[in-house]
Amino acid sequence: MSDLLSWGRYPRIPQQAIPIYWEDQVAEAVSKVQKNGTGSTLAYGCGRSYGDSCLAASNRVLHMQGLNRVLEADWGSGMIRAQTGMTIADLITLALPRGWFPPVTPGTKFVSLGGAVANDVHGKNHHRVGTFGCHVTRLCVYRSDIGVVECSSEDRPELFAATIGGLGLTGIILWVELRLKPVTSSNLRTRTIRFPRLTRFFELAATHDKEHEYSASWIDCLASGSALGRGYYIVADHMDGDIDERPRGSRLAMPIDPPFSLVNRWTMKLFNAIYFNRALREDSQAVLDFNPYFYPLDGISNWNRIYGRRGFQQYQCVVPAKTAPAAIERVVNEIRRARSGSFLTVLKCCGSIQSPGVLSFPLEGITLAMDFPQSAGLDALFQRLDDLVHDAGGRLYPAKDAHMQKEHFQHAYPGWTQVEAQRDPALMSRFWQRVTGP
């Protein structure tokens, strides 16, 4: 099997994959890695973590995509128990025609259920329903010390809390039981409001977020002066009606790695200028199929290749509500000054619903996420951004991270000690080594 990388392809550390097709293969695979002297391993799903949280310290991973069966499904109540490698895409294909939808979905449907739990992913409806982990009722993991165990909020609650958002370190997740959300249509009614500057975003979010199920905004972080942080505020709700069962595949693909990043200072400025100025009314409504609304980039296979061989990094932070407006403005200013913004800079308000996961990323406040083509100057920029985020009481998202400093991580996530206490001694990721190592 060819070597696997993380989504940002930075750091570029190929992982040797041991494919897993059956639950009974996991124990043998883990002890095989242990015996080979490399000692530790990690589960790898779809590899959509951007940085090094899906890279094993030993560079040998258990590739869980083949463990993708539905074990039990109750289409009356919306409870489903499925193996870790099943993707959100497969889940939607199965569940949507039966009137069910994932309760929380991240920006791509090509994530495994195990990955969704391990990163406690959040979506555009965080302000309403919290993270993915809030809807998980039971988990089953394989641990090298005690074998196969199930856990829930009542049963081994410490393991349950450490596994949600636990970056795959507490055991190899075998299956996930979760509650789906009932829907009657595959369409969403959306409303898009163009805003001329960042301050207007905060007003729109405060007014309209509570009226809608889903909310997320896109901003132009290259605009300056009075247009700083101009963008589009987009809200959506599931409609009533018919469920369109036609298959939704991606027809476009990025087939090669270009020799340089196609995302650079010039293309970004051009793109942002065109995108922001396209002839749209300031406030418009539309009906969108779930696919382009939730997963606009999934339509292009391997879109991460446009950044070239050097790869890219995503910077995603969240800052608490109190300090958010000022902090976000400072962060956007810093990025604009460095002239390294990205095509997709997403801004969203997170709500107050607590996740059961100890290492869960969202805080009640505002999250900002942006991609940067990998370059030498990035370290210095990220250092400045980290200081701004840290001073505002915020933190970074491990699922996207390839750079965060140990001190910032440990300060922002005091629960890390609980995850370390629950960590399976046979599992170790490069991320964890970096942020908790000596």
Place this chain on the structure above:
Amino acid sequence: MNVLIIGATSTIAESLARLFAKESAHLFLLARDPTRLEAVRGDLLAHGAGRVEFECFDAAKLETLESVLESAWNVMGTIDVAVICHGTLTDQDKAECSLTYAAQQFLVNGASATLLMTALGVRFAGQEHGSLAVLGSVAGDRGRASNYLYAAAKNAVAVCAEGLRAKLYKQGVSVLTVKPGYVRTAMTADLALPEPLLASADRVARDIHRAIKRGKTGVLYTPWYWRWIMAVIRLIPPAIFNRLSL
């Protein structure tokens, strides 16, 4: 529709079974491991199968072939589609060291598949309807130095199917010989196969499913381009072929 799948825990078989399940088919599964069969059963029911039954079956035990087929017909009443998917990848070097191992490999990949086809052929002829599909391999198209034993077994399967196809033609029974190229499955997990030529089990299953639904009787190369690759391979004159390290 009643579907019998032999070797139901193989990766291609599972992908194919899911496609039938989505059409609410009734399935009868045969494989060795009951725990794995139970997991497959749950998955197929969740995907919409009307009914899923299974029985444990070891293709190496030739004396049990008749009785498992009898079970299948008894439990399901009739079988409309039978797919033979079981098999193992032969370690050529090991086979040369151990004739016992070699015999076991040939038994599973060659003998059991041809015997199952023979027995199924008789049953389908009696029913005067049905589709029989068997997983051969492009490897069976020409013996190569690196895997002649596996190739021999798969070739035996293809020739047996070819004959059955002619014999059952008048009864309206279709016989499909599936010849996959390189496929990413549990069986090939440890092989270093060239990425551009590596197909997914889902893609191969879709091709098989489509061919069965269309009642195709003949040879299906999947993905399609293997027909042309093998045509070229077969044309290489022995003088050159023997010098290649294929």
